[in-house]
């Protein structure tokens with residue numbers, strides 16, 4: 001039985017208030033080529049109930065963190081709590097309340113889904129009646145008698161989720177559950193996670209596709225290079241990013257002149273060759289007015305609302321590339337900042353911007369700054 005000694009509040013945070021709580025979690029992998037930090041002082045706070053997205057690009061440390069929480073990898077330092085109990089010490093007491101998919105679960109291909117779950121239920125001491133219930137929970141009752149090998153990827157993943165539900169856990173941890181699924185499969189998994197949350201469970205789901213989890217998560221933690229970049233309610237995080245994360249996409253008739261004019265106006269500009277993306281403008285029509293004043297007309301003007309993906313790029317903007325550029329698995333995606341095009345010439349995104357006004361040309365230079 002549990003020795004339920006209340007954990008002392010640490011750093012103003014009481015781990016008992018969270019289903020999952022980590023503080024200063026760190027993990028370094030060592031190899032003959034040296035050591036690399038996979039998780040760097042990570043503080044995670046997953047509230048009870050609801051879907052919590054654990055988000056970050058490939059190699060940012062999500063799986064390593066989850067593995068440490070489940071006792072599958074040892075942390076170098078830091079503390080971890082599940083339901084207020086410190087793990088890995090209290091893992092035997094709390095693991096019965098946790099269902100997790102970390103790696104692809106193994107099922108017998110020639111057995112039916114039901115038979116596979118019955119075997120599993122016997123192995124883990126779950127009641128037989130749980131099998132029918134969990135198949136219904138994930139919407140597989142109709143296909144319960146089909147052999148596992150006939151299942152689609154999405155159905156296989158839902159069966160994996162069903163397996164985690166056999167013990168009726170309070171906390172579900174899914175590591176990239178939608179990997180490899182088509183849009184319909186992704187939609188089904190999202191629905192399943194929502195239903196579980198609505199049934200009062202806590203779902204911790206990791207993903208490198210921020211926009212995908214944004215649609216289903218109540219709260220998120222965004223990590224990059226093994227450290228926490230942002231956490232909280234999705235709407236609050238997007239709101240806090242404010243105008244800086246909102247962009248206006250402009251498709252002008254004369255791309256090069258428009259780029260030069262907006263650059264000269266001191267606007268934060270990105271060029272994706274089709275559109276000029278302007279950040280930090282409150283009023284999109286100001287851009288049309290400014291260009292129109294110079295007889296440059298706009299074919300399209302769209303305000304692109306910020307999403308978590310955009311917030312992530314804002315949070316990591318200015319970070320240097322990884323220590324081994326191009327090969328660093330911890331490298332985060334970088335926003336494509338403007339590499340200003342020269343008029344009469346295709347913009348070259350690989351060329352660093354020149355120090356002076358890059359949109360200025362010999363003939364157009366005289367116009368610089370005129371209003």
Ligand SMILES: Nc1ncnc2c1ncn2[C@@H]1O[C@H](COP(=O)(O)OP(=O)(O)OP(=O)(O)O)[C@@H](O)[C@H]1O
Nearest residue numbers: 029038057058059060061062063064065208329330
């Ligand atoms: N067993 C291991 N030995 C050495 N390095 C490892 C090991 N497992 C992970 N790493 C490294 O640790 C870093 C974090 O990897 P991790 O798998 O935790 O990231 P992730 O965010 O889950 O990525 P993904 O979305 O690709 O699954 C990466 O640089 C990875 O190469």
